[in-house]
Amino acid sequence: MTLSAPGLRRRPDPAGTPEPAPVRRTGLRRRVRAAGWSYAYLAPMAVLVLAFVVYPIFASLGYTFYQWNGIGSPSNFVGLANFRQVLHDSIFWGAVEHTFVYAFVLVPVQLLIALMLALVLNNPRLRFRMFFRTVYFVPVVTSAAVVGVVMQLMLSNFGDAAGSLFAGTGLTGSHIDWLGDPHTALAVVIAIGIWHTLGYNLVYFMAGLQTIPAELYEAARIDGAGPVRCFFSITLPMLRQVGVVIVVLAFIGSFQVFDLVQVLTGGGPYFATEVVNTYIYHLAFGGGSGSGAVQPDVGLASAASFLYGLLLILFSAAQVLALRRLGRRRAGSAL
Amino acid sequence: MRTGPIARTGRRGLLYLALTAGGLLWLYPFLWAVGGSLKSDDDFFATGLDPFTTHPQWSNYSQAWEEGDFGRYFLNTVLFAGGTVVLTVLATAMAGYVLARTEFPGRKAVLALIGATLFLPHGYTIIPVFDLIQRLHLLNTLWALIIVQSASGMVFGTFLFMGYFSTIDRGLEEAARVDGADFHQVFWRIMLPLSGPMLATVALFSCINAWNSFFVPLVFTLSRPDLHTLTVGMFTFLGENSTAWTLVCAGSVITLLPIVAVFLGLQRYFVNGLAGAVKE
Amino acid sequence: MQMTASPLSRRTFLRGSALAAGAVAAGGALSACGSSGSGSGSGSGLAYWDWYVTQAPWVDGEISRFQKAHAGVTVKKTTQVSAKYADLVALAYRSGSTPDVFMVPQSPGLAEQVDRGWLLPLDQWATASWQSRFPAGTFIEGANVFGGKVYSAPLKGSAPQYQLYIHNGVFRTAGLTNPDGSVKTPTTWDEVSAAADAITRKSGGKTYGFGFGNGDNMGLMAWWLDLFVRGAGAPGGAPSGSGTGLDLRVGRWTYASDRSYADFLDLMVQWKQRGYFYPDSLSLSDEAARAFFERGRFGMTVGGVWNQPEWTQHRFTDYSLVTLPSPGATPKAFYYADPVGTGAFAAVSARTKHPQQAFQWVDALTSPAAGRRWVQDLNGVSVYPADNAPAGIDSKPFAAFVAMTAQELTGPVPVIRNPDLAGVAPQAPKSDIGDLVTGVYTGQIKDLQSALSSLAGEKEQLLSTAVAAVAKGGKKAAMTDYVFADWDPTRPYTAAKA
The missing domain is CATH 3.40.190.10 (Periplasmic binding protein-like II)
Structure with a gap:
């Protein structure tokens, strides 16, 4: 290609002059052809996503209308019965509730800790910051399966000490079966969840902090602003954009929590920690026991998954609206 | 800062103390697992939460290595994770570049579509994916694992690269064009080398995910246990009715060490890469 | 090629070629792996x-x-x-x-x-x-x-699916021995309770009467119910899974109508309240529970023969087993051979x-x-x-x-009397008997009677749906095929000649 990149994107004019009016219809084909290499570069990603992410989602939509154990092709058409069944299933709604509790406790707590740590570790005068960063990030690289096995061993199997931790302090009457007691199990799962993925948010925040020009702090300091002032009038506002992305990502991740719960409690005891994805999993793959004596119900699982997706989309829309309103109010008060 | 040097030193000390204490707490499960991997069976039950043992049993590692057939699984995992990293990084870098730096009809639609996949429920998609892989005649090959695993990391990686490329100074690119560099040269010789930190970041993310992936390697190599990966191999230890706890710990450590090493190697670039991506 | 960023280019090139070489090498290895023999028998x-x-x-x-x-x-x-x-x-x-x-x-x-x-x-x-x-x-x-x-x-x-395993050492320490020095194995519900009480009390909280490992969440708590209710006269027992556990005398699940179920669950809750159970049992994995039993942390557990190989391997054989502990002196229902x-x-x-x-x-x-x-x-x-x-x-x-x-x-086997039943494949309830026992144990289920009767109803509903599906397919199947009114659960069943 010897053309001087006709497809190159122009940087929007800072003066805000409007972009050239849309080209005529005939121009479209030319523009497509001119951008040929752009499409070629896009293709590997687009093909993979279309084939292995988008297509399967749509393909599995069809299952929602069948009662099907996942073998052969679905044949027993049941219409909307699967949706009705899920909507009337108290275990499903319990799972939705647990998932939301998980997300709404985990996200704020984890982000707060991550932000505080990021502020501390971002200080260039702090020695061993690389070391500490590594320490707090390391849980992220471990698989949920290993985390589950080790935590379960520690907490219940071999953790008499862990169980009796508070027994002597008079806080509780006796030994607690942390993952086996319906009152504590979800809280413990959340705590382990916070521990496990804090590292991601830590580095996101650190990355965000690094984009704040040091001159801003210098200027503020010269003006006599203390660290607290600096935090509230420079750090927080400058982090807002990144922060929104971090919050959204954290919620997306939390709403899809699965491995950790599956390996720690399997949703038990008696559904006390069942989240939506373990609920779907149990439907799609039958019971957890050995050789799977329980018939899977793929149609029901797909319907539950679809309904949950709808819920999430509604929630995301609400979130976007709320953030936008918040942003507008901020902008309004700044004027 | 109007505090005196002594107070400041004291505060510093307190800070280090807190960071260290927190760090110990944070790493405790790892220490405990490493300790457990060195204990004898009886020790394991006797010592409870204490990670230390007086008589380290190094043979646990050789035993786990052999019994778990970790040698073979290790090679498979390296190939699988390596292939996934290469495919993911190349595909997402190219896509991120054209989405960030070129204008073409349909660009907005592509962005909307891949953005939506972050929110859409993935549900029970294993059968369509399985059928697709089978029709491609890739079942029971490492290629199947690499392709399916890479596909799952595409969207996130593309967004990261897009963010990163959009912050790189346009001057470089334009100067190269003036010098007669074409589209490919600009990307491969200028933009890609400049995106080192982001390459490291996406490579690390996709490596972590591939390394820890369980379901994909299990399902797509179902008739080829010799192609299983470390995570699947770990289940040898978690056999139905008996479990060698100390070996489980040793196996976990063996499984974890390489990925921790990869992280240590790449982490220098890591935060910078993310910082680049979020600048705008 | 002259490029403005020439200092970069050489390194880039090197790096690029290294990458390519790596890809080729990996490709070779990958396809080598892919081509060597496939699952469906090559050669013989x-x-x-x-x-x-x-x-x-x-x-x-x-x-x-x-x-x-x-x-x-x-x-x-x-x-x-x-x-x-x-x-x-x-x-x-x-x-x-x-x-x-x-x-x-x-x-x-x-x-x-x-x-x-x-x-x-x-x-x-x-x-x-x-x-x-x-x-x-x-x-x-x-x-x-x-x-x-x-x-x-x-x-x-x-063979009988489950047994009550007894740790002889724990029993001896608690003084649960016969005059001749052998361990006094409990065979009735009361004896089991008394033994658990003695173990828990005499050890001062160090050893527990019972323990199990439900951490894998595989419905293991139903084993206890299954083992104990049979002796009380519920021939259906409490197996998990779809379409099993009916009382074949009436062809339905009798969780609510046969009081043995509620009786045992009440007893189990009492045991828990008195602190007889090893407190981490619910989150303990099955494997860990086995190891703990071996080490005498609790005196009794319910399990099957699969426990034994590992214990034997560890040279732990000082344990006894009993089956069908009953409220009375003799069991009123048994395990039934199921071909x-x-x-x-x-x-x-x-x-x-x-x-x-x-x-x-x-x-x-x-x-x-x-x-x-x-x-x-x-x-x-x-x-x-x-x-x-x-x-x-x-x-x-x-x-x-x-x-x-x-x-x-x-015992009677419906599918022998009517082979068409072989195609009956009922769905399993999402919350099965194992979940129910767990919920009762943790106290999450408050109204035991209604939980029992709704589960029995649900299972019956699912079975009749599956039977109807088979019948619709042109086969002869009905819910009455599961009724053996002439069956006495205490005797071997010999089919009345048709």
């Missing part, structure tokens, strides 16, 4: 799938014997992750890369596997004289035989390229000699009564287990 290698981990030594021994006896035939065993076994078999059929011989997965039902054409009929080799080596009633329509053709063969014999449930062990894929060798492997796996070795390795009882002779079994607890097969009665 037989691909064999199972999910046996602890039983692997037995399987491996049989493989090497088989290979010695059949020169040129090799068996390539793949032990799949047990929790995913059924899914993997289904996916293998979906893709056509099936093993030649495989352990029969429990889902889908054998009838459906035959319907889908998964299995090869073995009649060519499984002649009447071959069949005659198995006990009578092995090859009946609905169990191993479908549409008059033989598809599979059994290995394991039927259908334990019937099918291994089958041959319809797609095998070596049908004869595949059959020979099934034949070897289910031979009396292999069955004897199965018993001697303490894996369980063999389908052949002669294999289960106590002579030559040096593990006392295992001998005790084998002796319990005598206490197992022949």
